[in-house]
Amino acid sequence: MTRITDVRLRRVLDSRGNATVEADVLTESGGFGRAAAPSGASTGEYEAIELPPSEAIAKARELAVPRLEGGVYAGNQRDVDAALHAADGTDDFGVIGANSAVAISMAAAKAGADVLGAPLFQHLGGAFRGGSFPTPLGNVVGGGEHAADATHIQEFLAAPVGAPSVADAVFANAAVHAEVADLLDERDVACGKGDEGAWAPSIDDAEAFEIVDEATSTVADEFGFEIGFGLDVAGAELYDADEDAYVYGDETRSTEEQVEYIAGLVDEYDLVYVEDPLDEDAYDAFAELTDRVGDRTLVCGDDLFVTNTERLAEGIDAGAGNSILVKPNQIGTLSDAFDAIELAVRHGYDPVVSHRSGETEDTTIAHLAVATDAPFIKTGAVGGERTAKLNELIRIADDAL
Template identity: 70%
Template sequence: MTLLTDVQLRPVLDSRGNATVEADVTTEDGGFGRAAAPSGASTGEYEAIELPARESIEKTTEHALPHLEGEVDVNHQRDVDNALHEADGTGNFSEIGANSAVAISMAAAKAGADSNGVPLYKHLGGAFRGENFPIPFGNVIGGGEHAKDATDIQEFLGAPVGAPTIEDAVFANANLHATVGDILDERGVGAGKGDEGAWAPPISDADAFEIMEEAVTRVEEDVGFEIRFGLDVAASEMYEDGEYVYSDTTRSPEEQIEYMADLIQDYDLIYCEDPLDENDFEGTAELTEAVSDTDCRLCGDDLFVTNVSRLQEGIDTGAGNTILIKPNQIGSMSDTMDAIELAVRNGYETVISHRSGETEDTTIAHIAVATDAGFIKTGAVAGERTAKLNELMRIADRAA
């Protein structure tokens, strides 16, 4: 037994310059863990509730810390997380804030790993298998809620599926990001960057698809292995009064299903996240069936929100074949692992994901390795994004 003896909470900056919560956890034998909560811009209606950082810290200090300090064993993560749930008492962390809850939960897991002298991914029960590494999705063109006056589709993602090592994959995505920038320059298109470091040019979705195809071809020729791409549509952000509102048109739910199916097939997309509204399980099931002859990972983010009840509804209706995993969406490591286990048992793939408002925390890299996830979303550039990618390469290097 290794008691958690001290929790320190503080506000820190996230990548958008907003305050988020960082937690330091110390154990009786000197084990230490530090973690910080990310935050999203395109957030699902059913996510755990984030409070303003200072309010969350105040409420957590009052209601949760007395149930943690000197009371729970960091080697039993579920005891830590149950204490957080019991102190909160709401089911969605709306009392103490999911930002404080997930920061403490992740920090406690790190403290347990430190006490046992093992990397976090091993503490979580995983092993690095060398050839089986999570393929990183690199966000290279972005719009939607992450960048105004850019594409309607929120993310165009590189996927270096043929990379022989995680290092090759990471640098291929960085190459793809740079190549997209070069193509934009060649076309005389000025572009800033969105929340996640993706280029945010004032172009149409159709132009973005053309640029992605050209960039992928160039980088494949350079690196010598297969690269594909995918999308995060974030369709809930477009959904208004029963229609999907694009900058140049509107689509009915039926037209949106047909449009998404055509994109998946025409561009051989390996990934398509949230192609429909977050409440449309039946439509997502229809789309899943329509593209069942492809290898596209039809992924629920806002649809599932890392929640076992939402995921079970998707399983029961046949909606999607992949779940996006975001620990802060559900508020604790145990709830996160429960969603992953349910997905794997039912043949769903998992994609471990960052948020648009990020920190330098690298927990998701360890979760991806520990659970043998097929993919990880981190972005491709910017320090808070590369922190996760660099950690994946460190894990691979240590395990070699």
């Protein structure tokens, strides 16, 4: 029933105004799925390869589409993803592009769900999923590679850990975003927004901590539940290998000092989440930091693990981190993303399903998070391509798909 009859690929716009790959998958019995690849700006060195969309589409049409059409069932995700790997023949999707691969992989999953008449999260996760929801981490202030002339730390993330429902959590993050705007206004700081919709003020990181701390406390009092906050430091972007130091404008920190700095921030602000506090090769320093603060906060590897089971296994051996960021386009298929989540959970690492800075209206990651019972999802706080995922979580919880 779910035998694939057509795979159609096209270029569409992403939220930065760049082209990205969209895939449609059609099945014999009329099933239909559509998905689009997101795209990073602060990409990890070890991510699967994103090719220019036209090239990725041409290569996928030549090598992957003939293997899929007529020969593979969309309901069998492992077979779809194995066909994509076989068509590519490399271990990083360097031939057809991880952007083509992930768009097809996600579109096939949606087509499989469509034939079954089941929501995507249920097709992926089974009949017993849909009862618990991830806490959304909402980017409210940011800079780094996502905005010029703003904070050095890439993302300050509201974390409504005490929210009684996913809808309450989503509205709380939007309220923190609005409160931050008021606090910036009071300080006469004018600013625009970064790629993910977070405010991108030209202030130093210390001031951003003050503002986000105050905004989360104010909104927590208003909403009546606990709202913490966390960070994506995007340490690989700050790390200068020649100087062997983390560069914050005029200030630099050695690896030891960086560990000390982050551990201090965790305690000063009760941070619930710290992503990529160190460079993408710094397994030992990650392990040292995890040893120091891993009992009271999540130390999450994004560029460190790149959703890759081999890199995660190295991290598990080293004791580096206690959490993994999961971005399907970093590894190229949903099967690979599931494998990373399952390996993580088996070893006590919390998976955090994530958007990219360049996004579309695609909602697959909302379903992936529910399907895998991930405790967190990182998908922004405001902005259409971000609220597409947040509103889908609300619909899933409301049984309104």
